[in-house]
Amino acid sequence: MLFLSKSDIAGLASVNEAIDSVEKAFLKHAHGKSVYPPKTQFILPTEQWRWWAFMPCYIEEVGLACKIVSEYPENQKSGRPTIAAIIVLCQAETGEVIALMDGTYLTAVRTGALGAIAARYLAREAAKTVGIIGCGVQARTQLEGLTKVRGIEKVRIYDLNESAMDRFSSEMQEKLGIDIEKSNAIDVLGCDIVVTATFSKTPVVFGKNIIRGTHVTSIGAHTPDARELDDSFLRKTKIVIDSPDARKSGDLKGISGEIIEIKDVVAGKKVRTDADDITLFKSVGTALQDIAIASLAYDNAKERGVGTEISL
Numbered sequence: 001m002l003f004l005s006k007s008d009i010a011g012l013a014s015v016n017e018a019i020d021s022v023e024k025a026f027l028k029h030a031h032g033k034s035v036y037p038p039k040t041q042f043i044l045p046t047e048q049w050r051w052w053a054f055m056p057c058y059i060e061e062v063g064l065a066c067k068i069v070s071e072y073p074e075n076q077k078s079g080r081p082t083i084a085a086i087i088v089l090c091q092a093e094t095g096e097v098i099a100l101m102d103g104t105y106l107t108a109v110r111t112g113a114l115g116a117i118a119a120r121y122l123a124r125e126a127a128k129t130v131g132i133i134g135c136g137v138q139a140r141t142q143l144e145g146l147t148k149v150r151g152i153e154k155v156r157i158y159d160l161n162e163s164a165m166d167r168f169s170s171e172m173q174e175k176l177g178i179d180i181e182k183s184n185a186i187d188v189l190g191c192d193i194v195v196t197a198t199f200s201k202t203p204v205v206f207g208k209n210i211i212r213g214t215h216v217t218s219i220g221a222h223t224p225d226a227r228e229l230d231d232s233f234l235r236k237t238k239i240v241i242d243s244p245d246a247r248k249s250g251d252l253k254g255i256s257g258e259i260i261e262i263k264d265v266v267a268g269k270k271v272r273t274d275a276d277d278i279t280l281f282k283s284v285g286t287a288l289q290d291i292a293i294a295s296l297a298y299d300n301a302k303e304r305g306v307g308t309e310i311s312l
Contacts, residue, residue, distance in 0.1 A: 112141025
C-alpha cells in the first residue's frame with residue numbers, strides 16, 4: 001500500500017490535470033459507469049460547528065475510493081486548516097487498499113477543478129472579471145481554475161477578515177499575474193463570474209445586485225442551516241448542481257423548478273441560451289471528484305516514485 005503524505009501530494013495533481021480528470025469522471029457518471037452512494041454526513045453535538053462526512057464511490061476504469069473529511073471553522077483562530085481529509089484508494093478487482101493519502105490539498109484542487117468545469121459550460125465566453133467572497137484555501141483553487149477556462153483580467157475580493165484579503169491578494173497576484181483588488185460586499189457582486197466560499201449562515205449574494213449575464217459558483221453553505229444565496233437571486237437564475245446532495249443545502253432546500261446536474265451538462269445538455277442568462281453552480285462536494293483526483297495523484301506518484309510503501 002502506498003502512503004502519500006501532505007508533502008508528497010503537493011505537485012502530484014495540477015489544476016489542468018484535475019480539470020481533465022474530474023470532467024472525465026462526471027462524463028462516465030452521466031453514462032451510468034459509476035456506483036455513487038449518498039454521502040454520510042453529520043454535525044457533532046457541540047457549541048462549535050464541527051462537521052464530518054464519509055464519501056464512497058466507484059467509477060469504471062477510474063477507481064474505487066472513500067474520503068473521510070471534516071470541517072472545523074474554529075480552527076482559523078489557531079492557524080490550523082479548517083478542512084481536513086484523508087482518502088483511501090482501493091483496487092476494485094481485488095478489494096485491496098492500494099493507497100492512503102492526505103486529502104486536504106486534493107479536496108481544494110478538485111473543488112477548483114469542478115468550479116472551472118462549471119464555468120466552462122455556464123459562464124459567458126467573454127467573461128473577464130471575477131468577484132470572490134471568502135478568501136480561504138478554496139477560493140484560491142477556484143480562481144486558479146477559472147484562469148484555465150476564461151481570459152480573466154481582473155479580480156475583486158471581499159472577506160470579513162482584512163488580513164485574509166491581504167494574504168490572498170499578495171499570493172494570487174504573484175502566482176497568476178492578474179490584477180486583484182480588495183472590494184466590498186456589494187461591488188464584488190458586479191463581476192462576470194462570482195464565487196462564494198464562506199461559512200455564512202445568511203445570504204451574501206443578493207438578486208438585486210447581480211448583473212445580467214453573471215455566472216455564480218457557490219461552494220460554501222453545504223448544510224441545511226447555511227445560506228450564501230438569497231431567494232430573489234434564486235428566482236432569477238438557472239440552477240446547476242454537482243449532485244443530489246446539493247438539494248439538501250440551505251440555499252436550495254425547498255426550491256422548486258428545474259434543477260440540472262453538472263453530469264448532464266458535461267454530457268451535452270445546454271443551460272445558457274442567452275448572453276443575459278444568470279447561471280448558478282451550487283456545489284457541496286462529491287466523491288466522484290475525490291476518486292478522479294486520488295487516482296490521478298496515485299498514478300503520478302507511481303510514475304515518479306513518490307510516496308512510501310507500507311503494510312498494515
